[in-house]
Amino acid sequence: MADSAQAQKLVYLVTGGCGFLGEHVVRMLLQREPRLGELRVFDLHLGPWLEELKTGSRWGSLWRGGCGRFPIPSQAGIPTPAVEQMILVSVHMDGIRPVRVTAIQGDVTQAHEVAAAVAGAHVVIHTAGLVDVFGRASPKIIHEVNVQGTRNVIEACVQTGTRFLVYTSSMEVVGPNTKGDPFYRGNEDTPYEAVHRHPYPCSKALAEWLVLEANGRKVCGGLPLVTCALRPTGIYGEGHQIMRDFYRQGLRLGGRLFRAIPASVEHGRVYVGNVAWMHVLAARELERRAALMGGQVYFCYDGSPYKSYEDFNMEFLGPCGLRLVGTRPLVPYWLLVFLAALNVLLQWLLRPLLLYAPLLNPYTLAVANTTFTVSTDKAQRHFGYEPLFSWEDSRTRTILWVQATGGSAQ
Numbered sequence: 180m181a182d183s184a185q186a187q188k189l190v191y192l193v194t195g196g197c198g199f200l201g202e203h204v205v206r207m208l209l210q211r212e213p214r215l216g217e218l219r220v221f222d223l224h225l226g227p228w229l230e231e232l233k234t235g236s237r238w239g240s241l242w243r244g245g246c247g248r249f250p251i252p253s254q255a256g257i258p259t260p261a262v263e264q265m266i267l268v269s270v271h272m273d274g275i276r277p278v279r280v281t282a283i284q285g286d287v288t289q290a291h292e293v294a295a296a297v298a299g300a301h302v303v304i305h306t307a308g309l310v311d312v313f314g315r316a317s318p319k320i321i322h323e324v325n326v327q328g329t330r331n332v333i334e335a336c337v338q339t340g341t342r343f344l345v346y347t348s349s350m351e352v353v354g355p356n357t358k359g360d361p362f363y364r365g366n367e368d369t370p371y372e373a374v375h376r377h378p379y380p381c382s383k384a385l386a387e388w389l390v391l392e393a394n395g396r397k398v399c400g401g402l403p404l405v406t407c408a409l410r411p412t413g414i415y416g417e418g419h420q421i422m423r424d425f426y427r428q429g430l431r432l433g434g435r436l437f438r439a440i441p442a443s444v445e446h447g448r449v450y451v452g453n454v455a456w457m458h459v460l461a462a463r464e465l466e467r468r469a470a471l472m473g474g475q476v477y478f479c480y481d482g483s484p485y486k487s488y489e490d491f492n493m494e495f496l497g498p499c500g501l502r503l504v505g506t507r508p509l510v511p512y513w514l515l516v517f518l519a520a521l522n523v524l525l526q527w528l529l530r531p532l533l534l535y536a537p538l539l540n541p542y543t544l545a546v547a548n549t550t551f552t553v554s555t556d557k558a559q560r561h562f563g564y565e566p567l568f569s570w571e572d573s574r575t576r577t578i579l580w581v582q583a584t585g586g587s588a589q
């Protein structure tokens with residue numbers, strides 16, 4: 180049986196730890212994981228916010244020891260990415276305990292870099308991915324990062340003996356499918372024809388399958404690997420760049436946004452803090468409830484209301500001064516289809532000169548116009564998940580963030 184939480188000093192690795200969701204997972208672990216001894220933040224692009232962890236902040240008195248660029252223990256002479264270590268003294272309800280935060284600049288498509296980062300970790304929370312439905316990256320790159328990157332994480336766990344892996348999957352593993360079938364308040368067991376063509380959902384579906392298939396594999400040391408996958412719907416909250424893009428678009432249009440999606444199309448959304456909390460809880464409970472949770476998928480959910488994508492965004496953009504014009508779509512659907520197709524043509528023509536990647540394309544238009552909402556309590560039944568942030572709190576935090584960014588590039 181695991182030692183008491185206070186006595187255990189576990190090593191967690193968060194891949195994609197500097198992303199929109201990843202940063203919230205990192206902060207949630209520092210604030211709410213009493214067993215944490217070392218937190219490895221692995222990302223292709225290390226965020227400037229990591230710097231604030233060195234200069235003292237919300238975690239009480241912080242000091243930075245053992246700083247400087249240290250190579251993490253190399254594995255059999257494999258070159259390792261440069262890392263920066265800082266020691267944090269984080270103040271918790273249970274008193275003060277030191278947590279080592281190790282920032283690792285690395286690439287999940289590079290198996291040796293992943294193996295070096297995973298070695299010695301108790302838990303891996305794998306959020307790193309290329310979230311591209313706008314044509315920015317090629318299908319090959321999307322597959323490389325999302326599928327091969329996930330394969331590298333799995334193999335690193337097996338080779339180095341790390342037993343617990345939580346994977347950030349996506350609602351899009353299920354749908355909307357290529358036929359545009361609605362998924363109305365469905366759950367993990369709802370029958371639905373999950374057929375995809377777009378590189379992103381295809382990559383997420385294959386990566387999720389790899390993670391679930393790996394559950395039970397023997398890792399170095401002979402014990403079984405325990406995996407699960409979490410499927411967030413559309414995540415919102417502090418750091419959501421698409422929300423910021425809509426805000427900036429509205430500011431450019433004189434404080435107005437024009438309805439393009441019928442209000443009747445429901446889109447599931449979930450607050451980033453609750454998604455982060457679900458990851459932390461799943462990672463904690465995966466050991467204790469391995470038989471129940473191993474190989475399972477869980478939709479991420481909270482009390483966020485079911486609304487159309489645009490109406491939901493207005494919950495935050497309205498209090499920031501924007502107005503959504505029209506109770507019905509102001510633009511006929513056929514014109515949106517034409518404009519979406521035109522965007523694809525322009526993206527192709529301009530690619531030798533610049534990256535033109537607008538929000539509107541045939542895929543995003545189809546997703547936006549297809550009802551996809553979840554209603555489930557599987558995470559609550561399996562590992563006691565309850566949203567940490569109420570809808571009101573989630574909404575307030577998001578509004579404050581939008582106001583603070585003021586449409587800036589932050």
Ligand SMILES: NC(=O)c1ccc[n+]([C@@H]2O[C@H](COP(=O)([O-])OP(=O)(O)OC[C@H]3O[C@@H](n4cnc5c(N)ncnc54)[C@H](O)[C@@H]3O)[C@@H](O)[C@H]2O)c1
Pocket residue numbers: 194195196197198199200201221222223224285286287288306307308309310324328347348349350383410411412413414415
């Ligand atoms: N944003 C959403 O609405 C949403 C919904 C469901 C699932 N997800 C999933 O959540 C995860 C995080 O998404 P996000 O919205 O935070 O995206 P994000 O782009 O903000 O974060 C992804 C992070 O992964 C890192 N990354 C990308 N390629 C990498 C590589 N080759 N090696 C190492 N790091 C790499 C990026 O630098 C970034 O920090 C993704 O797996 C995504 O599929 C997101």
Ligand SMILES: C[C@@H](CO)CCC[C@@H](C)[C@H]1CC[C@H]2[C@@H]3[C@H](O)C=C4C[C@@H](O)CC[C@]4(C)[C@H]3CC[C@]12C
Pocket residue numbers: 310312348349350351412413414421439440488489538539542543544546547
């Ligand atoms: C037609 C436009 C008029 O305003 C609106 C376009 C909105 C789209 C840009 C977004 C509508 C639904 C979004 C997706 C959804 O929230 C779930 C996702 C799964 C996640 O894994 C990645 C992000 C995304 C694909 C998300 C992307 C943006 C939308 C397509």
